[in-house]
Amino acid sequence: MTIQQLKYIVALDDERHFARAAEVCMVTQPGLTIQLKNLEEEIGIKIFDRNKVPLTPTILGTEIINKARKILREADEIRDFVVNEKNLLEGELKLGIISTLSPYLIPLFINAMKEAAPKVHFIIKEGYTGHLMRDLEIGAIDVAIMATPTGNSNLIEHVIFKEPFVAYLNESHPMAKEDFYELQPGDKTELLLLHHEYCYNAQLLDICGLKSSDKIKEQFTYDINSIETLKNLVRAHLGFAIIPQLSILNEAQSQLFKPFKEPIPVREISLVVSDSFSKKLLLEKMNEAVWNCLPDALKKDFAYKKIRWNDSPYFVKAISKVS
Numbered sequence: 001m002t003i004q005q006l007k008y009i010v011a012l013d014d015e016r017h018f019a020r021a022a023e024v025c026m027v028t029q030p031g032l033t034i035q036l037k038n039l040e041e042e043i044g045i046k047i048f049d050r051n052k053v054p055l056t057p058t059i060l061g062t063e064i065i066n067k068a069r070k071i072l073r074e075a076d077e078i079r080d081f082v083v084n085e086k087n088l089l090e091g092e093l094k095l096g097i098i099s100t101l102s103p104y105l106i107p108l109f110i111n112a113m114k115e116a117a118p119k120v121h122f123i124i125k126e127g128y129t130g131h132l133m134r135d136l137e138i139g140a141i142d143v144a145i146m147a148t149p150t151g152n153s154n155l156i157e158h159v160i161f162k163e164p165f166v167a168y169l170n171e172s173h174p175m176a177k178e179d180f181y182e183l184q185p186g187d188k189t190e191l192l193l194l195h196h197e198y199c200y201n202a203q204l205l206d207i208c209g210l211k212s213s214d215k216i217k218e219q220f221t222y223d224i225n226s227i228e229t230l231k232n233l234v235r236a237h238l239g240f241a242i243i244p245q246l247s248i249l250n251e252a253q254s255q256l257f258k259p260f261k262e263p264i265p266v267r268e269i270s271l272v273v274s275d276s277f278s279k280k281l282l283l284e285k286m287n288e289a290v291w292n293c294l295p296d297a298l299k300k301d302f303a304y305k306k307i308r309w310n311d312s313p314y315f316v317k318a319i320s321k322v323s
Contacts, residue, residue: 005039006068013065016054087281090119096132096144104246112289129199136274148270156273160290162266166257168234168241181258190239192230204242207265
């Protein structure tokens with residue numbers, strides 16, 4: 001027994017005619033007739049007396065049709081409830097964000113979300129990529145803002161923007177006086193990395209053409225988890241760093257950072273949810289809030305596109321680079 005079959009018998013009761021009922025249900029008349037027959041055979045009861053004109057329900061058929069109408073009303077209530085929940089902009093939301101982005105984006109994002117969804121209470125957790133992916137899968141957090149692609153088929157990724165990397169150099173670096181940075185042979189052994197941020201480090205190693213971090217900075221071992229600490233090490237002439245552009249947002253006058261020459265390395269930043277996440281309107285608001293709070297310098301090469309949903313649970317048109 002299916003909801004669709006119940007819709008068919010209700011339509012037949014309303015129209016008392018197979019052809020008209022089939023037209024209302026937007027199916028062929030043979031298709032509707034077959035479904036009615038299948039339902040009657042399943043429950044072992046004739047719902048309609050086909051020998052009467054117009055078509056007339058049997059005594060038990062009338063009771064079944066009345067129950068079908070009630071079930072269909074309740075199904076509509078479930079649908080309305082789900083739609084309302086998806087569009088609800090209140091309650092609690094657990095948000096995770098990678099530690100290399102959190103200090104720079106969260107202060108901007110919170111102010112934007114206060115305006116967009118003032119009734120939503122955000123619980124924000126800063127963490128490493130691997131930890132956030134695990135937390136999404138087990139339901140410890142609802143949404144994560146992180147670098148993608150994750151390569152995890154259980155997660156849904158909605159791209160917001162692409163963040164360029166910049167080189168952070170001390171005054172004695174050979175490229176310190178140049179307008180743009182190009183990797184120097186001596187830089188490979190001077191690259192400063194973050195402990196535990198394996199995905200982030202892998203991208204930096206790739207930028208520098210390195211296979212691993214085993215031979216970097218043999219003089220000392222460190223366990224650093226902060227981009228701000230990396231910057232201080234650079235200022236102390238203890239290496240050089242490749243850092244995200246948002247991390248120099250408040251250093252516009254500084255001479256320590258240099259943009260890369262083309263092609264500029266970037267990382268993709270996305271809203272990531274589990275495949276069971278349903279609050280689509282809130283996700284759209286978060287997508288818009290993150291984009292709106294970005295500095296113009298970060299948005300100029302990319303076009304904003306809202307998260308758009310079709311009939312499937314998740315569908316997104318990601319940001320594309322403007323040609």
